[in-house]
Amino acid sequence: MNHFTTLLTLCMMSLTTIAQENPVYFPAHQLTTVGAYYYPEHWDESQWDRDLKKMADMGFEFTHFAEFAWAQLEPEEGVYDFGWLDRAIAVAARNKLKVILCTSTATPPVWLVRNHPDILITREEGTRYDHGSRQHASFSNEYYRSYAMKMIAELAKRYGEDERVMGWQLDNEPHSTVDYGDDALKRFRIWLKEKYHTIEALNHAWGTNFWSGTYSSFDQINLPQHRQWGMNLYQRLDHSRFCDHETSTFLDEQARTLRQHISPRQWITTNFIPMYDARFIGADKELDFITYTRYMVYGEHKGIGEEGYRVGEYTRIAMANDYFRPLSPLYGVMELQPGQVNWGTVNSQPLPGAVRLWLWHVFAGGSRLTCTYRFRAPTYGFEQYHYGIVGTDGVTSTSGGREYQQFIDEMNQLRAHYDQQQPPAAYLNRKTAILYDPDNSVAIEQNKQTHNWNTEEHLLKYYRALKSFGAPVDFIRDSTDFTRYPVIVVPAYQQMSHSLIRKLTQYAENGGNLILSCRTGHQNELGHLWEAAHAEPIYELIGGEIAFYDLPQSFAPGTVEMEGYKYRWNSWGDILQPSGTTESWAFYRDLFYAGKTAVTFHPLQNGSVTYVGAESLEGDLEQAVLRKVYNRLEIPIENYPPGILVEYRDGFGIAMNYRDSSYTIELPAESEIIIGNKEIPTAGVLVWKTK
Ligand code: GAL
Numbered sequence: 252m253n254h255f256t257t258l259l260t261l262c263m264m265s266l267t268t269i270a271q272e273n274p275v276y277f278p279a280h281q282l283t284t285v286g287a288y289y290y291p292e293h294w295d296e297s298q299w300d301r302d303l304k305k306m307a308d309m310g311f312e313f314t315h316f317a318e319f320a321w322a323q324l325e326p327e328e329g330v331y332d333f334g335w336l337d338r339a340i341a342v343a344a345r346n347k348l349k350v351i352l353c354t355s356t357a358t359p360p361v362w363l364v365r366n367h368p369d370i371l372i373t374r375e376e377g378t379r380y381d382h383g384s385r386q387h388a389s390f391s392n393e394y395y396r397s398y399a400m401k402m403i404a405e406l407a408k409r410y411g412e413d414e415r416v417m418g419w420q421l422d423n424e425p426h427s428t429v430d431y432g433d434d435a436l437k438r439f440r441i442w443l444k445e446k447y448h449t450i451e452a453l454n455h456a457w458g459t460n461f462w463s464g465t466y467s468s469f470d471q472i473n474l475p476q477h478r479q480w481g482m483n484l485y486q487r488l489d490h491s492r493f494c495d496h497e498t499s500t501f502l503d504e505q506a507r508t509l510r511q512h513i514s515p516r517q518w519i520t521t522n523f524i525p526m527y528d529a530r531f532i533g534a535d536k537e538l539d540f541i542t543y544t545r546y547m548v549y550g551e552h553k554g555i556g557e558e559g560y561r562v563g564e565y566t567r568i569a570m571a572n573d574y575f576r577p578l579s580p581l582y583g584v585m586e587l588q589p590g591q592v593n594w595g596t597v598n599s600q601p602l603p604g605a606v607r608l609w610l611w612h613v614f615a616g617g618s619r620l621t622c623t624y625r626f627r628a629p630t631y632g633f634e635q636y637h638y639g640i641v642g643t644d645g646v647t648s649t650s651g652g653r654e655y656q657q658f659i660d661e662m663n664q665l666r667a668h669y670d671q672q673q674p675p676a677a678y679l680n681r682k683t684a685i686l687y688d689p690d691n692s693v694a695i696e697q698n699k700q701t702h703n704w705n706t707e708e709h710l711l712k713y714y715r716a717l718k719s720f721g722a723p724v725d726f727i728r729d730s731t732d733f734t735r736y737p738v739i740v741v742p743a744y745q746q747m748s749h750s751l752i753r754k755l756t757q758y759a760e761n762g763g764n765l766i767l768s769c770r771t772g773h774q775n776e777l778g779h780l781w782e783a784a785h786a787e788p789i790y791e792l793i794g795g796e797i798a799f800y801d802l803p804q805s806f807a808p809g810t811v812e813m814e815g816y817k818y819r820w821n822s823w824g825d826i827l828q829p830s831g832t833t834e835s836w837a838f839y840r841d842l843f844y845a846g847k848t849a850v851t852f853h854p855l856q857n858g859s860v861t862y863v864g865a866e867s868l869e870g871d872l873e874q875a876v877l878r879k880v881y882n883r884l885e886i887p888i889e890n891y892p893p894g895i896l897v898e899y900r901d902g903f904g905i906a907m908n909y910r911d912s913s914y915t916i917e918l919p920a921e922s923e924i925i926i927g928n929k930e931i932p933t934a935g936v937l938v939w940k941t942k
Contacts, residue, residue: 276418276518276539276581277619280669282901285610285659286313286351287640288586288625291339292323293632298645299342305641306626307346309652310659314343315585315622317406318353318423319385322360325402333409340415349417351622352410354505356399357423358385363398370395373431375476384633385423389430390501391438391494400508411513418518420585421505424544425521427494427529431474435497440469442493456777457485484697485778491693495530506537522585525571527707528692533578541579542620543571544586547609549595555894556911561602562934565894565909566711568609569718570726572616574687577725583620584613590638590651598636604934606654608907611936614662615898615905623655661926661938665903668925668940672902674723675919675941681722681886684736685713688728691745694778695770701802703822704866706743709768712870713740716877721889721897733758737886740877743770746778749788756792759858764884766861766877767793769800769823793862794833794853798826800864803842811849811865811872813837813879818865818872825864827851836879837872839865850876852883859884895931899941906937 277284287306291299306314316339317324325331343350364371364382370392371379380387388395410416447453450466459465464483466472475486506519513519518539523532525543533541547563554562575582587609591598613621628639628649640652648656673679692706717724717740725736729751733739739758744767752772759765772789774780781787786797801824803809808821813836827848829835837850850872853860863876881888891897894909897916906916908931915930918939927937 275516279671279901280666281619282662282666282669283614283618284312284620285310285655285662286315286348286620286622287311287655288315288318288622289339289627290318290320290625291316291335292320293629294627294645296335296338299339300345302627302641302645303342303346303348305646307348309640309648309656310663311348311640311655313349313351313417313622314626315351315420316340316343316353317355318420319355319358320353321355321358321402324355324406325360328362328366331402331405340410340413344415350415351418351420352406352416353420354399354403354406354422354509356388356403356421356505359388359395359399363395364388367394367398369432369434370398371432372428373435375429375431375478377431386426386428388428389432389435390428390497391430391435392432393434393438396501396504400504403505403508404512407509407512411509411517414516416517418520418539419509419513420542421502421519421521421538423522424524425498425502425531426524426526427491427498427531429494436474438497439474439490439493440472442496443472443489444469446489457483457489458779459483484694487697488690488694488778492530492690495534498531499534499536502531502535503537506535510537520583520585525567525574527574527687527710528689528696530689530693532689533575538579540581540583541575542583542585543575544624545571545584545609545613546586546588546592546595548588548599548601548605549592550597550599551595555909556933558602559909559911561599562605562608562909563601565896565907566714566718568612568616569896570711570714572613572618573714573724574726576617577727577731580617581619582617583622584618585620585622586624587613587621588638588651589623589625589640589655590649591636592638593634593636601651602934603650604654604932606651607658608909608934608936610655610658611905611938612896612907615896615900615907617900623651665925665938668903669901672941674899674902675904677887677919678721678723678899680737681720681881681888682725682736683717683722684725684727684731684733684739685710685717686729686739686741686744687726688744688746691743694774695743695745701822703802703805709822709866710742712866712873713742713766713768713877715870715893716874718896719874719889719891719893720877720881721891723898729754733763734761736763737884738764738766738880740766740768741771742768744772745770746774746776747772747789748776752788752792756855759792759860760856762857764859764861764880765792766863766880768863768873769825769866792853792855793851793860794831794855795827795829795848795851795862797864798828798847800825801842801844808868809842809865810840811837811867812840813850813872813875816875818867818875819869820865820867820872822866824849824866825862827862827864829853836861836876837865852880902941904937904939904941906931908933908935
């Protein structure tokens with residue numbers, strides 16, 4: 252079962268490719284480049300030079316302009332004013348700052364809205380958004396789409412050959428616009444027709460024989476009322492797929508428009524919020540790479556210990572890195588919190604050191620570009636009270652600003668040590684993939700079966716365990732080459748085609764190791780339960796049957812026992828019946844099925860399939876099962892406590908501490924410490940060079 256020589260070689264090959272990609276945009280020896288948002292239109296022009304000089308003096312290498320400036324760029328229909336932007340770019344260049352330009356589509360000007368109110372999003376209950384905020388125009392409105400392209404083309408003609416402009420960001424934090432306007436309805440019907448071709452195929456997929464739902468033509472179909480009780484599940488699922496499709500095609504259209512006029516030296520990206528149910532992330536076909544935005548302290552996450560909420564939940568950056576990198580090997584972080592924000596439930600001060608910790612964390616994942624929102628703290632507007640790199644006086648560095656400056660200084664130090672080394676073999680050997688499809692999350696959310704279920708939390712139980720092992724993790728899709736990974740976790744992958752089941756089977760037979768969790772393979776690719784025993788098409792793969800599943804009440808959790816340890820659970824439990832050589836690893840200890848199997852291990856030719864039928868409350872069962880699998884496979888793993896993260900990139904090891912106490916790490920022999928000490932304080936970082 253130990254096939255690691257080949258797998259290790261494959262892992263090393265894939266990392267080498269990643270390290271060498273796109274040297275033109277971001278040379279490898281630069282490691283990462285740091286920039287800050289600046290809004291020239293917010294400030295008196297006499298201050299631009301002072302501000303951008305300060306930015307450059309602090310070590311920032313680029314700035315970011317024109318994100319929400321459509322009204323300033325096109326003050327009247329067809330009348331463009333690029334003078335102010337020309338001058339702002341000149342000031343940036345004078346201060347040796349490169350520029351990212353944005354397409355401003357998140358903020359249509361008032362004349363556009365008043366002349367064409369249909370561009371505004373119509374909500375489910377029929378009311379429309381209005382001018383005065385942002386992101387209120389619909390990606391499904393055809394006039395808005397086409398008019399936006401005119402403005403983008405003008406921008407591209409003006410700056411597409413400008414050497415001072417390094418790249419373009421499309422829109423801002425593109426999301427799914429759920430619009431009930433006329434164009435959205437028309438386009439939804441067209442999208443359905445292209446997907447199903449015939450109304451009979453749609454009726455079959457949507458199961459419309461149920462409750463007399465049958466359609467006789469595509470024109471009878473409306474945008475589904477998601478709040479109407481009992482609304483067709485497949486119609487709702489298709490509608491959310493359609494909205495995501497509108498987003499990615501709008502981005503692609505923007506990119507194609509830009510490309511008609513810009514030099515290949517300028518890249519195109521956008522800045523997504525890491526939302527794990529968004530299918531549009533990574534679905535575009537035209538972007539050079541994607542970036543994400545991250546805010547860590549805004550009242551929602553407890554972190555570890557009493558003041559952990561000021562450091563943030565450690566998986567938030569970790570998982571965003573591991574999710575974005577496989578989708579876009581060259582990726583960046585376009586917004587990273589500089590200090591207090593204004594929009595959270597409780598906008599606390601981050602703990603001193605936390606901003607620098609996040610910077611190191613995005614770097615550790617492989618990011619090539621890091622930008623902060625924003626350089627100057629705003630004195631007016633919706634985001635009053637939001638921190639910047641400098642405060643409301645426009646000149647004094649904030650605590651976050653000083654931490655950025657420290658990180659930039661440290662990055663310069665690191666650049667001097669760069670000589671392209673591979674991560675240690677032990678790290679690569681435990682590389683693990685998580686097979687993930689956002690469609691499953693949306694579908695499960697619509698039909699949860701128990702309020703005790705949370706798909707992202709389920710996933711996180713496996714993810715946290717893998718991070719405690721010090722494993723590099725990639726989130727992968729069903730089209731990925733599975734053979735690059737010695738172990739693949741498949742958590743709650745509800746919808747599976749026969750071909751995916753075959754692909755997983757071949758992977759295991761050829762030496763791969765799968766860990767499947769409950770709720771996997773229950774439905775076919777249409778989202779229908781199989782006309783067979785529950786999840787029957789995966790029985791051969793898992794080496795056993797699922798007799799039934801149970802969903803206990805939260806006030807009466809059950810217990811699973813493995814090797815003398817007990818684990819509490821209360822959301823989903825598959826009651827398993829192993830067959831043949833399949834081993835029972837864990838058992839239900841109470842409830843009316845006490846003694847039945849909860850976890851199985853199926854040796855399958857050269858590989859293995861572990862099936863974890865129950866989801867534990869604390870994630871401790873998941874961790875114990877994964878540990879047992881790695882031990883069985885003789886893959887050496889670490890045992891880091893929650894909140895300690897260790898990653899390698901470009902020949903550097905980086906350890907980060909999100910805990911409420913210091914942590915002393917053992918380093919591989921012959922490591923050379925570059926930044927920090929082996930005893931890492933709360934919010935501290937240690938960086939070393941591997942030999
Ligand atoms: C982000 C957004 C920025 C800014 C920021 C404030 O989500 O992309 O434009 O609003 O929040 O923290």
